[in-house]
Amino acid sequence: MIRPIVKDVFLLGKKATRATRADIPVADDLLDTLRANAEACVGMAANMIGVPKSIIVFRDDDDNCREMFNPTLIAGFEQFETEEGCLSLAGVRKTKRYRFITVTYETRDGKKKKESFFGFTAQIIQHELDHLNGIII
Template identity: 35%
Template structure:
């Protein structure tokens, strides 16, 4: 497992619609999954999408756990989600603070569905259907957006909903 360089905002790949993965069992895809898991752990992230490491593929990892960037994150084993889809969502939308490994130093108060029903293939090619709520639903939606060339800043309702990471740590995390 290798920690990969993280693409930064402004790189065109972050604005592209990612390609569906045809052969999940391909060695390159399996290695990419391992490398994404290593990269998200090294970066203290809770999720990472393939476009964030310059691979325009419909694959992301959800790896929620408490860390310095998200001290209250729930525990979830790193999970590869291949060719994911949101098949249903709640009407309730909740605003919550998000950051992004591609947009260092900035947090935004982003509206997201409170609950989502999803399907995805795991790294073994097995189809999963799941319902996610709260923070895990937020991670899924954030990473799913990366597959469609959307970054969290695009979802902000106002520029007043932006805060520096330093101020976020001081105001939000410490309270």
């Protein structure tokens, strides 16, 4: 189900809590909402649709929509300064990101994974991880 995008800074400032299999419908809604906003959006965190659970979705370099439950950044290399926009905010803001990252996460079935990303995909994931921590660019 496509959900409205939360723009309330107070709600967006809440830290996400651990996601479980019971939150699979939240991931499905996030994927639907990401696809519905394809022209303006490359990634979303669950609190952007009003659910403070640790789930993110994003579009990867191959244009596939991916999801992660309980993602954690475990390594980052080559920090650089950049500008980003956000569906929950107007305009763009300056921020610092790593060019290369490694994250751990779980699949919707609870399988633990470790994966590395670089470039734009790495940047999207860092933006969404910030959302989970209640940080907006």
